[in-house]
Structure formats: C-alpha cells, structure tokens
Amino acid sequence: MTGLFPGGVAVTDLEVYDWEAADGCRGGSPHLHTASSEGYVVGGGSGAVQTLSAAGFEEHPLVPGDVVWFTPGTVHRLINGGDLRLLVVMANAGLPEAGDAVLTFPADVLDDPEAYATAAAVTPGDEAAARARRDLALDGFAQLRAGGADALAAFHARAVRIVQPRIAGWRELWESTVAAETTRVGEQLTALAAGDPGRMATASVTRAQPRSAARTLGVCGRLRTWEWPAG
Template sequence: MSEVSIYSWPGADGAAGGSPHLHTASTEAYVVQQGTGRLETLDSRGFTSTPLEPGTVVWFTPGTVHRAINDSGDLRVLVVMQNAGLPENGDAVMTFPPEHLMSIDAYARAAHLPSRDADGGEAFAEAAARRRRDLALAGYLELKAAVQEAGVAALADFHAAAANLVRDRTELWRGYLADGAARQAEVTAGHLASLESMETFYLQEARTTMGERKSRRIYGMCGRIQAWELSETVGAGTVVSG
C-alpha cells in the first residue's frame, strides 16, 4: 500500500500525469483521496477513460496499460497492490517505444532513475523522472492510436515484449508468492478448519500491528510515492480505531 501524488508535469499531449505502464502479474487498485483527474486504460475493451474524484475506487488486472492524468494539479491516490514483493521487483513494464523493449539491457537503461542523494540532488532526480515519463508517454501515445485504429489486437506486440522482459524473474516471484499471498491463504484455510472443529487457540494469539510512514517521497512511475512499513507492535498507550 502506498500514497501517490500524481505528477503534475504536462506531457506531449498537454495532459499532466505519470508514466503509462502495465503490471504483468498483479492487480492494482486506486482509492482517490483528493483532486480530480482521469485514468486512461488500454485493455480488452480497447481505450477507456475513467473519471477520478475523491471516493472513486478503480482496479485493473494484469495486462491493463494505465495512465493517471492529474487534471486538478493535486490528484492524490491510495494505491493497493496485489502480491507484495512482485510490484517492487519488476512486475511493471512501462510503455517505452519498441526499440527500448527489445532487450532487458535496453529497457533497464530507459527505466533507470539515478539516486537523488548520489547523483546531483532533487532537481537532477526530478529531471530524470520527467525524461523517463516522457519516453513512456511517447510509446503510449503510439500504442493508444494503434488500439483506437485497429482494436485490442494492437496490444499483442507490447504484451509479448513485456512478457519477454520479465520471464527471467518468475522464479524469484514464486518465492515471494509462496512466502506471501499463498502462505496467507494457507493460514486462513487452517483457521477455517480450526473453527469447524471449535479449536480457538489461534484467536488467543491475536495482535495489532501499526504502519509507519517513511520519511520521504520517492519518484515512482505515476507520481511521488509515500509508502508505509509495518512495525512489530503498537506503541504503549496508543489506541487505533478503524
């Protein structure tokens, strides 16, 4: 889970927003917190533009090319990602022009963002993020035009390129899946079996965990990201209500 302030940088088509991309194995959800904008998508329905305003919840499955557009200048969304570990380890592929999708090395060069601490400070990091966004947007606008002209079949080459770029990571991802989502599903199955037999010992092990915000926002694909990390316990005397 993370909070993302969508980029307010105007793009080549005049709309402000982030780097269009897809996720190859994970579903993503937006919960709009403030501001207004649009979510442009290229998926099995072709091209779609969905209005974003406070209270909107929208989610999109793997393969959906998506672009967040910040119309109000202050669009901020809470992002919930499926499969913790996969999105953080290369699950996403940005819509760079085809020559940047031909190999892992070519894609890595286009996608790389330097560290703002090691390579010139905040202004340098922002300029690099904008260049990456502009490159992804150039490829996206071509892909969008192709889908509008020829239909969803125009996505096939990009999908194939995305799969080729991530296929060597699938073994690593299986480990994250086994230790994360799959393990939690097994735990829940065990709870159901315990309830069925009236064994409530696991309920006595209940605990509360508190999320802590990191101290800075990083440059992501859609915008500036503020993430949470989980501590081991809630501080003494703290009351948290939902």
C-alpha cells in the same frame, strides 16, 4: 507471528505528478503490471486514468470517493486534473517492487534489455530523469493507442519477455507471503468449524514503518510507502 497486511496487499500514498506532457495532459508514466491487480481509492483532487485493455482505449474520471481497480495486463496512465491524490492498493505485496511493472516504452527499447533498464532507472531525487522516463513511455503509449489490439498483444508479449527471468524469485516470494496467508486462512476456517479458536489465541497488532521520511519519485507520482512484514 507477524501477520501480513490484510489480503497480502500493499498500500501507497500517491500524489500524482503535475508535469505537463506533449499532449497537454499532466500526470505519470503509462505502464502495466504482469501479475498483480491494482486499485485506486481517490482521496483528493480530480483527474482520470486512461487505460488500454481488451476493451480498447478508455478514460475513467477520478474524483474523491471513487474506487477503481484493474487486472494484470491493463495499461494505465494517471492524469492529474488538479491535486490528484490516491491510496493505491496493490495485490501481491513485494512483487511490484520486484519488477512486476513494465513501462510502455517504444518497441526498440523494450526489445533491448540494457536499453530498457537504462530508460527505466531513476536516481532518487532526479526529477529530470523521471520526466524523461515518463515522456519516453508516452511515446510508446501513443503507438499502442494507434496500433489497436494487435499492438497491445505485441506489447504484452514483450512485457512477458522482460519479466520472465524474474519469475522464479517472484514465485518464491509469493509462496512465502500471499499463498502462505491463504493457507493460514484455510487452516483457521477448519479450526473454527471444529470449535477451536485457532490463530485467535495469538492475535497481534502491527504498525508498518515508513521506508523514507520524504516522498520518492515513482512511476506515476510522488510516493509514501511502508515496509511490509514478510509474513
């Protein structure tokens, strides 16, 4: 059986957008993840990640060698200070691609499913649409910063309503991958404790295949991604 990437995570090679926004900062679209934690390993350049969480607004500098991660519900915005490049490590491989991320659009867009879907969609290669999506998310991000804890709580509630129809599918995916891998680790520990090599007898090596030869336009920047085994 083909194994998952260690821990059932996914990795993405990210070149953060250098598009200047109205506030003079260059970077991507602020958003959160509703179920998955996310980590950054900084490989080059410099910048920062702005966050909104229970701790309020914070800005965390990013330079090569830094490792930063955050839990679901943390609103985050990447700032490119110059050639910022990250290896993004995302929990629950498959869930982010299935809609785990919610962008910080203004409340009227978040409350209208059709308007949200239209604003979030970007045709491959359409940089103008990706920039418009980023700018709309920044409008909502500014409102969240000004509104404090109450505004963040309201955004969390709206994010839940957006993703709620997808949860059954997410659970099925999670149970067949990350949860199944955790179960297999437990079984391996039991085998080892009994003096049995267990899964070591069927050890294997897997090479992931790139999804595209060219980078795609993601929420935060230009992405190189890979196809991950289903477990």
